[in-house]
Amino acid sequence: MNEVMSVIFASDNESKLNELTIHRTTASLPFCGRYRLIDFTLSNLVNSGITDIGIVTRSNYSSLMDHIRMGRDWDLNRKNSGISIFPPFVLNASREMYKGKIEALYSIQGFINHNSAPYVLLSNSNVAMNVDFEKVFEKHLEKNADITMLTYKAVTTTSRRVVVESDENDKVTDIYLSEKPSADEKQVGLNIYLIKKDFLMELVEYHYARGFYDFEKDILTAMKDKINIYVYPVDGYVAIIDDVKSYYYESLKLLDSDPRNKLFYGDGVIYTKVKDSIPTVYRKHSSVKNSLIADGCIIDGVVENSILFRGVRVEQGAVIKNSIIMENGVVGMNSKVSYTITDKDVTIRENKEISGYESYPVVIVKGKTV
């Protein structure tokens, strides 16, 4: 699809992911054993034939650069397209961090205008799903929409979700930010928008000049009656990761085969950085139930209802339950870990006990030894 280019925002709502994004952007948050969140968006784009991609970062982007490198693992090391990463300030003469998407887009307008694609797909990087953007594009043309926004059905348990109401024709009738958690299932925006480039840049210039910066609030909500906004509902497994609770909940949901098959065996393959780990070794005392295990682990203990990332070591007598152990984690002999998320390179020494709660899992920061 040469008609569409994409701009990905690598940072969003980071404050609520607390310890998990001290060292990284939301985009490079490790997810489901061997992925980073941005892998899903990048793979969806590549699988839909969109290969002109700009990634706008705000802070802590070195882990993202290290993950993406030249984009080869997504087949994005092309001559005439591929990935461009924009560190903060790079095109911003004012030397101030951009406050929202409008400012970010304004600061990279050269990149956007220089590209020959007439349409732009804007996306946050905190979404895990498997979607074909070609179908979104077809619908956008068919509806003659100004903006097509992707939505899914969800309970708005966490705040600042964009709630969308639409008519039987999928035309948006109302957009508002949910500040209060609610138990009702609503149509929620995924912060992914398809829009004609000229129109987008017109909106960006107009609003930037008047000091607006929030795309959702200042453009979508404010202009919903003046322009044609349509929804593209996504079904299947869709996860928005914007706080520790949703990270934990959406990760462990993938232990069920149905959402897992929808995410990984849906429209396209999900790619990630290749690390050439050896397959996982199960030793004599291993006992694993209902768990997802990436390559490179050595397991000689008990693992239940958990996700182990690449290169995790579970020593004899160790018990891991309802937990997420990120890359190169070590759980020492006879230690017990439950309702816990350990970030990369965390070592739990022998005979330790760590436990959080289902509603409030403990997070152990990258590189720590307990």
Place this chain on the structure above:
Amino acid sequence: MISRNNKECVAMLLAGGQGTRLGVLTSKVAKPAVPFGGKYRIIDFPLSNCINSQIDTIGVLTQYQPFELNQYIGNGQPWDLDRLNGGVYVLPPYVKGKSGEWYKGTANAIYQNIMFIDRFNPEYVLVLSGDHIYKMDYSEMLSAHKKNNADCTIAVFNVPIEEASRFGIMNTDANNKIEEFEEKPKNPKSTKASMGIYIFTWSVLKKYLIEDEANPDSENDFGKNIIPNMLSDGKSLYAYTFKGYWKDVGTVSSLWEANMDLLDENSGINIGGNESSKIYARNAAEPPHYISNSAMVSSSIISEGAVVHGEVKDSIISHSAKIGQGARVFNSVILPGAEIKNGADVFYSIVGENATIGAGAKIGEMLKGPVNGEWSIALVGPNAVVADGSVVKAGQMISEKE
């Protein structure tokens, strides 16, 4: 510094063998493309060894069932062999002028590619075969070759004396200079078995290849012709003793054994390692593997994309394989994409890529040990479908059509 386009050492990997002793595993693919160890193929070992030994120019000589191997190698990127100058080249036989012929033997395969090698103007040529599992730093062997000022250096592996009569044996002096080469000697005088890995000084080898080609009685084989000719001419040939894990996986039994060695911490195979000794492979882009509530897994290796609901013990489960509920997989190697349906028993077997074992089927039998050095491994070929409830005996082989 090496001048433009010139390479000090070019590797030539002999990957043309049919590997008939691997039965249905090589009915559709060349031996080096046979899967190994859950996520690898045999050829990943020599390719990774090359790049880990700073050899970045490799010719892969293929002629038997080359498509899968060609596709697997691609541009060489998984092994970091996509280079501006050098890299990995697949070299099938081709028509030259009016004539054109298949590779007649190992030496002829190199002879037919003299022009390829000459393009890099190397001082040395490393000749490798594509049917061994081992990790080796060829640069150490090259240093020994240079230090000895040798014309040819042959890597050797110490085998037990009682097994020596199955190998090509090098008899050397105290300085490792080869005095005599005996192919499968009845009464071996040494335990130094040739590993089929040679480093030649290119100018010397080239001369011998041309002479050998001119001899209509020659079998055009390194072991049978080139090496004996060099020895009888008094050339300087040295043995280089390799200490580490090395296994010829030319038979179903030995391929199974090498896989089982991965499960044995003391076997010395250690395919992991740091950045300079990793084995690389083309990635399958699969999610982590899933072990269900009904599964029991111990003493095994499992790779990405696999889904296990049954019992797995002392086995290798390759990527994307599926083990159904109540199925038992013991002492077996399940190759990529194979499916073992509910309640099936798979004992001491190799189940080929994308094969299906029907519900309740019995594949192989529990074995006590090898007979005359050979394990009676049941083998289900790639894409074969074994019907529900059927029985495949120990040592039996099932192909796609049956």
